[in-house]
Amino acid sequence: MVDYTAAPGDVEMGLEDRSVILVEKKSSTEWIWKVFGTLLIVALCLGAVLLCGWYRNAPEMTTQSGQIEALMEKDSAEKTDPHYTLRQISSNSKAAIHLEGSYDEDNESSKKELEWKNGQGQAFAQGLKLVNNQIEVPETGLYFVYSQASFRVSCSDEEDKEAGERFTPLSHRIWRYSDSIGGKASLMSAVRSVCQTTAQEEDSYRDGRSWYNTIYLGAVFQLNKGDTLWTETNQLSELDTDEGKTFFGVFAL
Incomplete structure (x- = not known):
């Protein structure tokens, strides 16, 4: 405008x-x-x-x-994988190893001991080595050492027990050899009694005449370079070596 x-x-x-x-x-x-x-x-x-x-x-x-x-x-x-936690921890570790147990009592050439396998099932090795059925420590430091032995025991019935047939207690142990201590020493061990309802009802179950039980060992240790670790287990014929039931491992912290 x-x-x-x-x-x-x-x-x-x-x-x-x-x-x-x-x-x-x-x-x-x-x-x-x-x-x-x-x-x-x-x-x-x-x-x-x-x-x-x-x-x-x-x-x-x-x-x-x-x-x-x-x-x-x-x-x-x-x-949901039962081994997820172990894999997650080991992925952040400088060194880790997880072994599956195996035992064949029918193999006459095998030693009378629990044999540890790498590359079988969930087993793996990263920085740690399995040599002569023993784990070798590569560097000095803190390590978490663990092992589990699962058993499936055939118990005697009441008549056999009265006749004096009783099963030997189950045991599982981890040994360490180190030059710093001048020999071998027991790191961890545990014993379980079987075929006794009063002692076993809390952590095992009975199926017919068989008892199922596990021994788990695990703790943190200061280990030195060159140390070796191995296990000793009795009643090898009663071991349950299905995948994931009997294992041995170490990982660095």
């Missing part, structure tokens, strides 16, 4: 000689509308650019979302 104003004339001049000059006067709101329109156009252009970018990245975002869900499902499945 344009307004016009009349310029003042010379008062001494006659009315007939007075001239009128029209001066254009711009509206004060016109520049505000121009600025607002410019900002609106810029905002629309920016919105269009962002919308195009979102459509281009939508498939990638969907793929990433699917990958995240798959990883979450995999992580949930792994946590």
Whole structure:
């Protein structure tokens, strides 16, 4: 909108000689509308650019979302694995080893001892070695040492017990040899009595004439470079060496 104003004339001049000059006067709101329109156009252009970018990245975002869900499902499945905790701890360790036990009483050439296997079932070795059925310590430091022996014992019935036939208690031990102590020493050991209902009902169960029991050993020790560790177990013929039942391992802290 344009307004016009009349310029003042010379008062001494006659009315007939007075001239009128029209001066254009711009509206004060016109520049505000121009600025607002410019900002609106810029905002629309920016919105269009962002919308195009979102459509281009939508498939990638969907793929990433699917990958995240798959990883979450995999992580949930792994946590149900009974060996998940051991693998998680060992993955952060400088050295670790986990061995599965094996014993074949029908093999005449085998030694009369529990044989430890690497690369079988859940067994693995990382920085620690199995040599001559013993674990060698590579470096001085703190280590968590653990082992479990599972037994399935055939007990005598009451008549045999009265006749004096009783089963020998089960035992499992971890030995250490170190030059620093000048010989071998027992790290851990435990003994279990079997075929006695009053002593076994709490931590084992009976199936017919068989008793099932486990001995678990585990603790932290300061070990030196070159130390060796091995186990000693009695009643080898009664051992249950199915996967995950009898094992021996060490990992650095």
